[in-house]
Amino acid sequence: MEPLLEVKNLKVIFNTMAGVVKAVDGVSYYIDEGEVIGLVGESGCGKSVSQLAVTQLIANPPGEIVGGEIIFEGQDLLRYKADSKQMRSVRGAKISMIFQEPMTSFNPVFSIGEQIIEPLMLHLKLDRQAARQRAIELLEQVGISDARVRVNNYPHQFSGGMRQRAMIAMALSCHPKLVIADEPTTALDVTTQAQILEIMMEMTKKFRNSLVIVTHNLGIVARHAQRIYVMYAGRIVESGSADDVFNDPRHPYTIALLKSVPRLDEERGRQLIPIEGLPPNLIDMPPFCVFKPRCSLASQCIGESDPELRQVGDNHFTRCHLGIKGEPSGNIPR
Amino acid sequence: MVGTSADFVPQLKTQYRVSESRRFFKVMFSRWIVIFGSVIILVLILAAIFAPLLAPYDPYQINLVESIQQPSAHHLLGTDEMGRDVLSRIIYGTRIALLVGVIVVTVSGAIGMLLGLIAGYFGGWTETIIMRLMDALMSLPPLILMLAISVMLGGGLKNVLAALAVGFMPTYCRLMCGQVLSAKENDYILAANVIGASNLRIMFRHLVPNVFPPLFVNITMDLGFAILAEASLSFLGIGISPPTATWGAMINNGQRYLFTDPLLSIAPGMAIVLVVLAFNLVGDGLRDALDPRLRGRI
Numbered sequence: 001m002e003p004l005l006e007v008k009n010l011k012v013i014f015n016t017m018a019g020v021v022k023a024v025d026g027v028s029y030y031i032d033e034g035e036v037i038g039l040v041g042e043s044g045c046g047k048s049v050s051q052l053a054v055t056q057l058i059a060n061p062p063g064e065i066v067g068g069e070i071i072f073e074g075q076d077l078l079r080y081k082a083d084s085k086q087m088r089s090v091r092g093a094k095i096s097m098i099f100q101e102p103m104t105s106f107n108p109v110f111s112i113g114e115q116i117i118e119p120l121m122l123h124l125k126l127d128r129q130a131a132r133q134r135a136i137e138l139l140e141q142v143g144i145s146d147a148r149v150r151v152n153n154y155p156h157q158f159s160g161g162m163r164q165r166a167m168i169a170m171a172l173s174c175h176p177k178l179v180i181a182d183e184p185t186t187a188l189d190v191t192t193q194a195q196i197l198e199i200m201m202e203m204t205k206k207f208r209n210s211l212v213i214v215t216h217n218l219g220i221v222a223r224h225a226q227r228i229y230v231m232y233a234g235r236i237v238e239s240g241s242a243d244d245v246f247n248d249p250r251h252p253y254t255i256a257l258l259k260s261v262p263r264l265d266e267e268r269g270r271q272l273i274p275i276e277g278l279p280p281n282l283i284d285m286p287p288f289c290v291f292k293p294r295c296s297l298a299s300q301c302i303g304e305s306d307p308e309l310r311q312v313g314d315n316h317f318t319r320c321h322l323g324i325k326g327e328p329s330g331n332i333p334r
Numbered sequence: 335m336v337g338t339s340a341d342f343v344p345q346l347k348t349q350y351r352v353s354e355s356r357r358f359f360k361v362m363f364s365r366w367i368v369i370f371g372s373v374i375i376l377v378l379i380l381a382a383i384f385a386p387l388l389a390p391y392d393p394y395q396i397n398l399v400e401s402i403q404q405p406s407a408h409h410l411l412g413t414d415e416m417g418r419d420v421l422s423r424i425i426y427g428t429r430i431a432l433l434v435g436v437i438v439v440t441v442s443g444a445i446g447m448l449l450g451l452i453a454g455y456f457g458g459w460t461e462t463i464i465m466r467l468m469d470a471l472m473s474l475p476p477l478i479l480m481l482a483i484s485v486m487l488g489g490g491l492k493n494v495l496a497a498l499a500v501g502f503m504p505t506y507c508r509l510m511c512g513q514v515l516s517a518k519e520n521d522y523i524l525a526a527n528v529i530g531a532s533n534l535r536i537m538f539r540h541l542v543p544n545v546f547p548p549l550f551v552n553i554t555m556d557l558g559f560a561i562l563a564e565a566s567l568s569f570l571g572i573g574i575s576p577p578t579a580t581w582g583a584m585i586n587n588g589q590r591y592l593f594t595d596p597l598l599s600i601a602p603g604m605a606i607v608l609v610v611l612a613f614n615l616v617g618d619g620l621r622d623a624l625d626p627r628l629r630g631r632i
Binding site: 088089091093096170 | 458522524526529544
């Protein structure tokens with residue numbers, strides 16, 4: 001079966017005063033219909049940029065998509081210009097996004113309802129009355145009580161959690177095929193995070209859309225994603241089913257990431273192991289493995305070249321010279 | 335008897351939907367000073383419309399016998415050197431003043447803000463061309479610029495309006511461009527892009543309402559300044575030609591009698607002060623009423 005979205009060898013650069021930043025350097029991934037995938041990595045590794053590139057929302061200048069294909073429902077989206085009609089009819093209607101900052105993602109001068117109504121009128125061509133009714137239903141579905149009254153509220157009258165719920169309602173309003181959630185819970189407190197995730201998963205099931213969760217929180221993807229892509233310095237360094245990545249990690253970076261996360265069910269007093277050093281400068285990347293400068297196994301590594309992504313198991317890939325096997329039991333329970 | 339626990343659960347007060355226009359007016363007129371300003375503007379507008387009915391004399395009626403009279407029951411504010419009734423001339427001057435203020439601000443604001451919006455939103459070469467053009471206009475002191483244009487075009491109301499509009503435009507363009515540059519980086523603009531809104535829609539529906547408040551202040555201030563600038567041009571003799579009753583020309587006329595009969599200059603001067611003050615007060619009220627955070631409270 002054709003995947004819903006297939007990104008092939010995507011390259012995004014930013015032209016800055018200091019030089020050309022290779023923010024996304026040859027990223028490939030796919031997502032099937034109804035699937036939930038996770039994209040994890042530390043700040044600045046190109047997670048968000050690779051997702052914004054899918055809907056061509058990279059500000060140009062300074063950003064530029066310089067290569068690759070983004071095949072969505074059999075069509076290469078990169079063949080369309082960023083502000084062409086075709087691209088606009090994809091955004092919101094077929095691919096929509098949920099952002100990290102619910103505080104700033106709503107226009108302060110319009111009521112929440114007004115903003116959920118907008119895409120409905122734009123894409124589904126509903127009239128105002130029907131769109132309003134639909135907005136109220138959506139707000140009820142994401143668990144906003146008293147939605148009939150709340151729909152008239154302005155963003156500042158909503159709490160962070162409520163805004164993120166409203167954002168989910170807005171993102172799902174036109175029944176998109178694909179929802180990209182870019183760190184959807186980062187700005188929320190932990191209990192709200194759990195609720196928001198719960199609602200997101202519930203809605204995903206109900207609307208049968210695919211979901212990309214972009215996050216640096218391994219716990220979230222461990223619980224909800226079927227497949228995981230681990231990104232580092234603009235590349236995917238490991239990909240595989242959630243089981244494989246968490247229980248049988250094959251890349252030293254993935255292993256290090258897992259070791260740096262605290263767990264509730266381990267003996268107390270265990271020191272978390274941080275990853276030493278900083279990610280490489282994306283303007284001037286090393287010719288060898290990008291993780292080598294921070295890799296704990298670097299002394300064993302003899303590869304001088306930049307490793308290719310290679311298969312190490314059923315649908316399990318890693319970008320490492322060493323044929324290491326991770327600890328049998330990964331760090332986060334599933 | 336102690337009530338059931340349900341009695342202690344605070345009930346949410348049912349919120350009724352208040353119409354936007356009612357909220358708007360409620361916030362707008364919640365301060366008496368704004369009401370005061372609005373009343374002055376209303377009075378001025380009425381004075382302009384009904385000038386022939388209100389003015390006790392014909393403002394152009396020359397009566398040299400009665401020249402330079404002190405205020406009296408016949409002439410409440412006295413007469414000028416040609417014996418024309420000052421009060422009547424001020425009332426008729428309202429017409430020119432309001433006309434100049436409104437037209438200059440509308441034209442310069444509309445063109446300037448549109449150019450600024452385009453420059454700020456699209457950036458790149460578009461911005462460079464538009465903004466450097468505005469810089470060129472701003473490099474001259476505004477009065478000199480307006481002077482040069484009116485000299486080029488010649489006098490008369492239409493040409494004065496055009497000169498003033500060009501002189502006031504760069505500020506709007508600058509202000510709008512700067513506002514848009516910062517506002518377009520907001521997440522909600524990205525969000526509007528994500529739902530597939532078109533450029534025009536994002537510009538006019540999402541950006542304009544967000545960047546408008548500071549421009550509003552400029553508009554209200556310019557309503558007064560445009561009247562002042564027109565007065566300056568009239569004062570220098572390249573504005574609206576003499577017999578027409580304009581406040582600026584009246585002040586100019588009166589300056590020759592400043593020590594003997596100061597009211598000739600002070601009366602039209604007070605009229606200008608009143609107009610500028612009123613527009614500022616109303617602008618303040620409007621700005622509050624346009625802020626959804628304040629409006630939401632009602």
